[in-house]
Amino acid sequence: MNKKIGFIGCGKMASAIIKGVSSSCMAKSLEIKGSEVNREIAELASSRLKIPVISDNRTLAKESDVIVIATKPNYVQGVLEEIQSELTDDKLVVSIAAGVSTKKISKIIGKHRVVRVMPNTPALVKEGMSGVCRGEFAKDEDVEFVMEMLSSIGKCIEVSESQIDIVTAISGSGPAFFYKVIEDMARAGEKLGLEYEKSLQLATQTAIGSARMVENRGEIPLQTLIDNVATKGGCTFVGISVMNEQNSDKLFFDIIEKTAVKANELGK
Numbered sequence: 001m002n003k004k005i006g007f008i009g010c011g012k013m014a015s016a017i018i019k020g021v022s023s024s025c026m027a028k029s030l031e032i033k034g035s036e037v038n039r040e041i042a043e044l045a046s047s048r049l050k051i052p053v054i055s056d057n058r059t060l061a062k063e064s065d066v067i068v069i070a071t072k073p074n075y076v077q078g079v080l081e082e083i084q085s086e087l088t089d090d091k092l093v094v095s096i097a098a099g100v101s102t103k104k105i106s107k108i109i110g111k112h113r114v115v116r117v118m119p120n121t122p123a124l125v126k127e128g129m130s131g132v133c134r135g136e137f138a139k140d141e142d143v144e145f146v147m148e149m150l151s152s153i154g155k156c157i158e159v160s161e162s163q164i165d166i167v168t169a170i171s172g173s174g175p176a177f178f179y180k181v182i183e184d185m186a187r188a189g190e191k192l193g194l195e196y197e198k199s200l201q202l203a204t205q206t207a208i209g210s211a212r213m214v215e216n217r218g219e220i221p222l223q224t225l226i227d228n229v230a231t232k233g234g235c236t237f238v239g240i241s242v243m244n245e246q247n248s249d250k251l252f253f254d255i256i257e258k259t260a261v262k263a264n265e266l267g268k
């Protein structure tokens with residue numbers, strides 16, 4: 001039986017999920033609609049995403065089996081209060097709003113089933129990574145459905161609510177951090193005399209290949225992969241030494257920690 005999924009908010013993250021799922025093997029069993037704040041924005045979103053998009057959140061909630069809250073965190077409370085009267089026991093609420101806990105959602109809408117998700121934009125190319133946590137009243141089948149949907153656009157893991165802000169920092173915000181690393185490596189190559197586009201291609205494919213090596217490493221520790229490239233006395237060893245001298249581990253810890261703290265603050 002087809003499930004009707006309604007996205008309240010069709011911004012970047014929601015668009016990535018919608019486009020990814022719409023072109024996945026699950027598409028035939030899902031009916032996807034969206035809602036936006038006004039008719040003009042709704043029409044633009046509909047044209048861009050190739051799905052019906054209306055400007056009435058209550059109607060969308062009433063007509064949907066699964067309601068995805070995909071607004072900015074500071075709009076979540078108002079949206080939930082708006083659609084509360086349309087929420088029945090057979091509906092599932094899924095939130096992708098950073099920092100907004102399932103407890104806060106349940107405090108507004110009561111004992112309804114809630115699943116919280118932190119996805120990321122590589123869902124657009126079916127390489128997404130999502131973290132999922134369940135609310136107090138969510139059922140196993142709710143989590144299973146959400147994870148199946150997210151698995152059609154990448155990979156996902158289930159975590160506790162206390163860990164979801166860390167997921168936000170690592171995978172939710174992580175693509176931007178990796179883009180920054182790739183850009184910095186490419187610009188370094190350019191400064192040293194290599195054309196930017198060639199340098200960017202080198203950095204990009206190296207990132208892809210390295211990620212695949214990590215993914216397929218089995219039980220091999222990451223340090224072994226590092227050591228296999230950075231043989232003592234070689235050029236890579238010099239580069240790794242610079243990273244160690246510059247405390248790259250502390251740099252990335254600070255990046256992840258501060259991002260996680262900010263994610264937590266967004267929902268307050």
